[in-house]
Amino acid sequence: MQRARGRLRVRIGRRGSDSVVSDLYQDGCLRVRFPRTPVGAPIRVVLLNTAGGIVPGDRLEQVLNLEAGARASVVSVGAERFYRGRRCDAPAQVRTAITVGPGAALEWLPQESILFDAAALDRTLTIEMEENAHLLVVEALLFGRAAMGEVLHRLQVVDRLRICRAGRLVWQDAVRLSGDADALMRHAAIAGGAGAMAGILLVAPQAQAPLERLRKALAAESCEAGATYRDGVLFARVLAHDGAALRASIAAALAVLRTETGLPRNWCC
DSSP, X not given: OOOOEEEEEEEEEEETTEEEEEEEEEEETEEEEOOOOOTTSOEEEEEEETTSSXXXXXXXXXXXXXXXTOEEEXXXXXXXXXXXXXXXXXXXXXXXXXXXXXXXXXXXXXXXXXXXXXXXXXXXXXXXXXXXXXXXXXXXXXXXXXXXXXOOOSEEEEEEEEEEEXXXXXXXXXXXXXXXXXXXXXXXXXXXXXXXXXXXXXXXXXXXXXXXXXXXXXXXXXXXXXXXXXXXXXXXXXEESSHHHXXXXXXXXXXXXXXXXXXXGGGGX
């Protein structure tokens, strides 16, 4: 079976008050676009997978480096879809490595990852950042499309997030589901019947400041959510019935955590 291969390397530097692309490498199905941004604003980086989705056996590798003082907002052109595969197929491998330099600021805001029945995924996001860097991360998973009545009975997912700050591990999170996803997601200790979930992270020198405002914003939405702060890391977990409710909760959270209002423009297209 034909499988996709993709490699992407992007380096963002600083020139005066502007953040600019200082190095770019694209290979295979991975591409990137840079919409025009106002002078002095963070550079917008739009990720694109020309394969049109990811299936078991695909291999994707992304590397993003922000140099000192650079600012970037990274989004995807749309929701990423992880399609079904054969039982004999190896999981799709997606590896993303990010470095955030001194005084740099990164928003990592890809749109939702939609899992289809019989999908198999092994994904890792690793972030190395400096002590005075600023990092905002949103990772959202949809377990089928509720509007289509989809139910996932065969799933193999390993999804890892690891963040090191000044060489010290400050956050590590992993989701692992194998087997009947619908039955597993009904357990109270896993998702309590939710069909969508998201993790929202803010790692910054003043990360604790918006904690109470974030809790109030999430409490007003039709979701189950909790937020906490520890050692420079503000984290919120959101569980929702479907993708629409999850996106509304993410929008409410980003309205608190971003300097710009609400969702990135690409999320609204």
